[in-house]
Amino acid sequence: MIDKIYFNTxxxxxxxxxVIVAWIFVVLFNHSLEAMHTFGxxxxxxxxxxxxxxxxxxxxxxxxxxxxxxxxxxxxVPIAIGVAIFLSEIAHDKIKGFFxxxxxxxxxxPSVIYGMWGLFFFVPIIRDIFGGLGIGLLAAGIVLAxxxxxxxxxVTRDAMNTTPDILKESAYALGGTQWDxxxxxxxxxxxxxxIGSLILALGRAxxxxxxxxFVMGNVHHVPKSILDPTTSIPVTxxxxxxxxxxxxxxxxxxxxALTLLIMSFVVIAVAKFYFLRKARKTS
Amino acid sequence: xxxxxxxxxxNKVALTLSTLSALIALGFLFWILGxxxxxxxxxxxxxxxxxxxxxxxNPESGLKHALVGQAIxxxxxxxxxxxxxxxxxxxLSEYGKNSKLAHTIRDISDIxxxxxxxxxxxxxxxxxxxxxxxxxxWAGAIALGIIMIPVILRTTDDMLQLVPGELREAxxxxxxxxxxxxxxxxxxxAKAGILTGVLLGxxxxxxxxxxxxxxxxxxxxxxxxxxxxxxxLTVTIFNYATSPYEDWQQLGxxxxxxxxxxxxxxxxxxxxxxxxxxxxx
Numbered sequence: 001m002i003d004k005i006y007f008n009t010x011x012x013x014x015x016x017x018x019v020i021v022a023w024i025f026v027v028l029f030n031h032s033l034e035a036m037h038t039f040g041x042x043x044x045x046x047x048x049x050x051x052x053x054x055x056x057x058x059x060x061x062x063x064x065x066x067x068x069x070x071x072x073x074x075x076x077v078p079i080a081i082g083v084a085i086f087l088s089e090i091a092h093d094k095i096k097g098f099f100x101x102x103x104x105x106x107x108x109x110p111s112v113i114y115g116m117w118g119l120f121f122f123v124p125i126i127r128d129i130f131g132g133l134g135i136g137l138l139a140a141g142i143v144l145a146x147x148x149x150x151x152x153x154x155v156t157r158d159a160m161n162t163t164p165d166i167l168k169e170s171a172y173a174l175g176g177t178q179w180d181x182x183x184x185x186x187x188x189x190x191x192x193x194x195i196g197s198l199i200l201a202l203g204r205a206x207x208x209x210x211x212x213x214f215v216m217g218n219v220h221h222v223p224k225s226i227l228d229p230t231t232s233i234p235v236t237x238x239x240x241x242x243x244x245x246x247x248x249x250x251x252x253x254x255x256x257a258l259t260l261l262i263m264s265f266v267v268i269a270v271a272k273f274y275f276l277r278k279a280r281k282t283s
Numbered sequence: 284x285x286x287x288x289x290x291x292x293x294n295k296v297a298l299t300l301s302t303l304s305a306l307i308a309l310g311f312l313f314w315i316l317g318x319x320x321x322x323x324x325x326x327x328x329x330x331x332x333x334x335x336x337x338x339x340x341n342p343e344s345g346l347k348h349a350l351v352g353q354a355i356x357x358x359x360x361x362x363x364x365x366x367x368x369x370x371x372x373x374x375l376s377e378y379g380k381n382s383k384l385a386h387t388i389r390d391i392s393d394i395x396x397x398x399x400x401x402x403x404x405x406x407x408x409x410x411x412x413x414x415x416x417x418x419x420x421w422a423g424a425i426a427l428g429i430i431m432i433p434v435i436l437r438t439t440d441d442m443l444q445l446v447p448g449e450l451r452e453a454x455x456x457x458x459x460x461x462x463x464x465x466x467x468x469x470x471x472x473a474k475a476g477i478l479t480g481v482l483l484g485x486x487x488x489x490x491x492x493x494x495x496x497x498x499x500x501x502x503x504x505x506x507x508x509x510x511x512x513x514x515x516l517t518v519t520i521f522n523y524a525t526s527p528y529e530d531w532q533q534l535g536x537x538x539x540x541x542x543x544x545x546x547x548x549x550x551x552x553x554x555x556x557x558x559x560x561x562x563x564x
């Protein structure tokens with residue numbers, strides 16, 4: 001009797017996870033219907049976002065999300081791969097332990113703190129070097145890159161560590177240098193895992209809110225250069241959700257949230273189910 | 284240069300570049316930590332724990348309201364997320380095992396763990412704030428609780444699977460029903476692991492700002508009313524840091540320092556517990 005109760009509570013809790021995810025999609029979809037009916041495809045192709053005129057086009061926000069994430073990846077990927085190589089192949093065991101743990105701990109620091117640091121310390125530097133406001137896509141891309149770096153490096157290192165020692169030793173026995181082993185053995189072997197890890201970090205970066213809200217500017221314009229302030233989906237949501245006053249405004253914001261959820265869901269699913277699963281099969 | 288010399292040279296260049304990138308990464312990260320510690324400690328004083336928020340310029344202003352609010356929100360989120368997460372993890376490890384349903388739940392939960400937290404905030408806004416008509420601590424706690432579930436589920440599932448099957452069989456052989464086996468054998472065996480999962484789950488939601496922005500919102504006053512907007516450290520950091528007032532910015536750094544120490548402390552504690560149990564075995 002108690003056995004049955006326990007089993008059913010546990011099963012309900014587990015099913016609850018599926019229910020919640022489905023529920024999130026349904027709720028966001030329902031609430032964005034009004035915006036979809038009013039604007040149709042214009043919602044994602046027009047960049048005029050004028051709450052006072054009840055006109056909402058999310059093009060600038062979507063573009064801002066994509067560009068800032070792309071910039072962040074451009075900066076973070078080479079460094080993360082370098083760090084991962086350093087951690088898995090170069091560093092001494094003692095350094096490895098210390099460095100590895102500090103990278104993982106840094107991944108735990110709340111993103112709001114990265115954003116605050118960016119606003120007070122990095123934005124002035126960009127302003128001094130390039131002129132302008134300092135706030136904008138470039139600042140957002142850099143802060144985002146720094147924020148995802150620890151996570152990206154840690155998972156990439158884990159992927160590289162799956163390479164069996166015996167393969168590496170055989171290559172060394174043939175006279176390979178460390179770099180030969182890295183580029184001809186480890187990278188080909190762990191390729192799927194590395195790509196999966198990088199894409200997973202990308203999935204996190206798209207949805208990251210607080211690190212970029214400080215330094216993006218929240219201006220609904222398609223930027224002319226990466227120094228211009230613009231906006232992204234999470235930045236718009238963070239700034240405008242508690243201020244929205246018409247039902248169409250709300251509906252448009254829910255539309256943005258749904259767009260963001262779909263984007264990150266697809267990216268994360270590709271990373272997990274395609275690359276990381278493939279990686280697990282080969283290792 | 285002979286072919287060998289060339290390879291040795293390329294090797295050196297590549298390894299130097301990789302070490303250099305490690306140093307760059309570490310440099311940035313210690314820059315951030317350094318700023319946080321310097322700014323945070325210089326802004327810390329007793330007033331912060333004694334006084335509530337006040338208009339800018341008032342020397343008697345502190346963070347008591349936000350500290351208490353944060354504790355309430357995290358406490359409520361834990362009360363929602365931990366039981367659901369542990370029960371769901373138990374189902375996966377003890378009942379579902381390798382069934383299709385269990386795998387689907389694991390996959391979806393994994394995706395949810397990386398899904399944008401601000402979207403969870405929007406969802407909770409729609410299902411809690413809109414019907415209630417105003418922001419509330421309930422909404423904030425529900426949002427954080429939802430974010431916590433996948434973290435706890437994952438660690439519970441992993442940790443329970445580490446408990447050797449022989450232990451379960453021995454308990455079954457003594458005639459114990461399954462729920463008894465789970466409660467007094469499996470949970471006991473995985474105690475440290477589950478505790479670590481809970482600590483990591485709390486650390487994960489403790490730093491969340493985005494889902495609170497429009498659920499528990501924020502308040503500059505002390506409140507314990509769960510039906511009202513509730514201040515939190517994270518949203519207070521955001522509001523104070525983006526304000527033009529020098530003393531609010533100072534309080535923002537103090538809050539950032541306290542929050543980071545709390546979260547790093549939880550992470551380190553979780554690791555130590557795992558290490559200690561590994562050693563004992």
